Amino acid sequence: MKHPLPARPEHICILRLSALGDVCNLVPTVRALQRQWPEARITWIIGKGEHSLLAGLSGVEFIVYDKATGVAGMRALWRELADTRFDVLLHMQQALRASVLSLGLKVDVRVGYDRARAKDAQHWFTQRHLAPHPRAHVLESFLDFARLLGVEDLSLAWDLPVPEAAVEEAADITGETPYVMINPCSSVRLRNFRNWSAEGYAAVIEHAWRQYGLKTVLTGGGSTQERQLGERIQALCPDDVVIDAIGQTSLKGLLALIRSARLVIAPDTGPVHMANALGTPVVGLYATSNVDRTGPYLWREFAVNRYADAVRTFLHKEPTELSWGQRVRHPDAMSLIRAEDVIDRLEAVLAQPEIPPDTESPDEA
Structure with missing residues (x-):
């Protein structure tokens, strides 16, 4: 017998700890739940860094779990919520750590992914499962939770909070200079291979400057890899064209930089989804991952998409032969992207009016 879903939930718990791009893609689901049940409480259990990005999101109570605290942190969270029933x-969150964390929550019914999308045996920790949705974008997979609960209006809305202090932080970096923002690196992890070349970025930066008078702001974390790539890019560019903000912004400050940028260029990483959420044009650079699954949702047609080429070149298969979401983990995959490809997409974006794209319901797109 299926566990019944609440017809009108009074208290909803969302468990999604990471990552930055994913939590941005989840916000439209939160907004859809709020429209359907404006009186319902929504508690979101979220990671530490992700909370610093979304803090202040209207109508949401956040509970922060820092994975570095391990089991002790879980127990502290369970004690905090001991008198709360959802x-x-x-x-x-399709991770065993999150599933273990969920066991300490008092919940009437637990909803998870269908078997085709579930990972780390998540379906063993949940009682109701999403309807199958093959080849879904990550954002649509999140909306499937709202669909299962009977939410009718799935139009996209974010309304991410960007405080005045973050606006001032960004202004201290850029002044009144019009700029392109490039976040050249994705997150630093084993066998990631999502980063493009310094030479390619430098060619795009010089084109934006010479053709449009747009400087480039480089952003990213403070890792050695990110700093070194930023230095190589700057060394290849004309003087005073690049503003180096790598490792120098808070996440809210990064949001403010993105919101004021003429466009954002980045590989498959958090800032492409932040830009998408803020209505800032974005050119995503995709070869190791499938843009139809993880691309900036409203700007996928402007991405440089070499995923199919990478699959054929390095995996010797057709994309249709792969499982949905399989990555091409080869260090040369991003070399399939040429500078002229990115410049062409930059030109296409700059030819658009300076307004965000229409936000359609995924059912209508």
Whole structure:
């Protein structure tokens, strides 16, 4: 017998700890739940860094779990919520750590992914499962939770909070200079291979400057890899064209930089989804991952998409032969992207009016 879903939930728990791009893609689901049940409480259990990005999101109570605290942190969270009972848990984090954390929550019904999308045996920790949705974008997979609960209006909205202090932080970096923002690196992890070349970025930066008078702001974390790539890019560019903000912004400050940028260029990493959420044009650089699954949702047609070429070149298969979401983990995959490809997409974006694209319901797109 299926566990019944609440017809009108009073308290909804969302469990999604990471990552930055994913939590941005989840916000439209939160907004859809709020429109359907404006009186419902929404508690979101979220990671530490992700909370610093979304802090202040209207109508949401955040509970922060720092994975560095391990089991001790879980126990502290369980004690904090010991007297709280949720009508429904939307278990959106496909990781064993998150599933273990969920066991300490008092919940009437636990909702997770269908078997085709579930990972790390998540379906063993949930009682109701999403309807199958093959080849879904990550954003659409999150919206499937709202669909299962019976939410009718799935139009996209974000309204991310960008405080005045973050606006001032960004202004201290850029002044009144019009700029392109480039976040050249994706997150630093084993066998990631999502980063493009310094030479390619430098060619795009010089084109934006000579043709449009747009300087470039480089952003990213403070890792050695990111700093070194930023230095190589600057060394290849004309003087005073690049503003180096790598490792120098808070996440809210990064949001403010993105919001004021003429466009954002980045590989498959958090800032492409932040830009998408803020209505800032974005050119995503995709070869190791499938833009139809993880691309900036409203700007996928402007991405440089070499995923199919990478699959054929390095995996010797057709994309249709791969499981949905399989990555091409080869260090040369991003070399399939040429500078002229990115310049062409930059030109296409700059030819658009300076307004965000229409936000359609995924059912209508």
